Amino acid sequence: MPKSGVWNFAAGTKRTRRLLSKAGPVNSGSASIFEKMVFMAIDDWFSASYGEARAKFLAAAKTAGASVQSYPHPLKGPDGGDLAMDMAYLGPQDAERVAVVSSATHGVEGFCGSGCQVGFLETNIHDELPDNLAIMYVHAHNPHGFAHERRVTEDNVDLNRNFVDFDAPLPGNPGYDEVHAMMVPLDWDGPARQAAEAGIETYIATNGLPAFQAAVTLGQHGHPDGLFYAGQAPTWSRRTIEALAAEHLMTRSHVALIDFHTGLGPRGYGELISVDVPGGAEHLRTVAWYGDEVRTPASGDSASAVVNGTIENGYHDLLHATESTTIALEFGTLPVEQIVEALRADNWLYLHGDVNSVMGQGIKQQIRAAFYGEDSEWNAQIWERGLDILRKSISGLGASGSRR
């Protein structure tokens, strides 16, 4: 893919690389011309569509000399383009330790993680790896959701709730059963919606916003047309992640996962979320690596409520012989009420509406704004935080005690 003149100018020099990879807090309001060029270089890593993001990722992986493996998805994007989960690997093939950086577990959230992955490749972070360590970028865990700008997979499943044991009785979610009808009204601009809003207001007034968030986001197996649906079987994305991990990660002694997310917490801030029990071995390891900013939903100090069936759970179940240290890196965009409203609107749109209508396009803009900050300042905040966390992962992974 051809690079812009600005990119060649701004990132072609060692000085700019240093600035991009060490940048302190940046503020677009008072930026110098040089800093503005840095902003533009960072913006260049971020994309406006899945197709653009994938092309940038594959081009950057090729330039970096990564070995690339693509897992084609059976469906197409809205533009008829191909979909795939793409993996780029840098470092010794037999490295004992691998840092995995993944994007788009929640489809439309992929603009964020993809931008960082392209930036990591373009600034050659892999040159900083110690001998026994490799880095793996997994682009678009949920390529269908990314391309269609939806949080869910092609089967309306929340991939980050789908890693449960489907051979065991599935967990119930009575809280969601109570709010489901209000989450999924028959119309989005008529009496059903109005009644639903009144019902939600009453629910929140009675139980509080945290209880509402917990009921909605825990994950549920009972309503295939609902929100945060966890499915009745492993999705394509889960099966593909498991195949990729079985092929490339199972024999490693240590694996770190940074899974990029958006939509919760203060705008531009990247919250580190460990799904381990507070004080558990993995949680303590993440605190040692990243500091005491690590949050655990179970302790109630996270922007995330407790949820079932995350990809981190999937890694733990799969990588028995590996010490895995997993984290979700969650970047804020808009207030949680607006996020939930955008998700309800998008869910209604694909159940009852027309994506190509004026209303449909308005809802698509709403969902995009809910999960993609899409301005230079947000992009720069995401980049700086992502880079800092990746470097801490590499250093933590390198220093973790040997298991062999």
Ligand SMILES: [Zn+2]
């Ligand atoms: Zn997410």
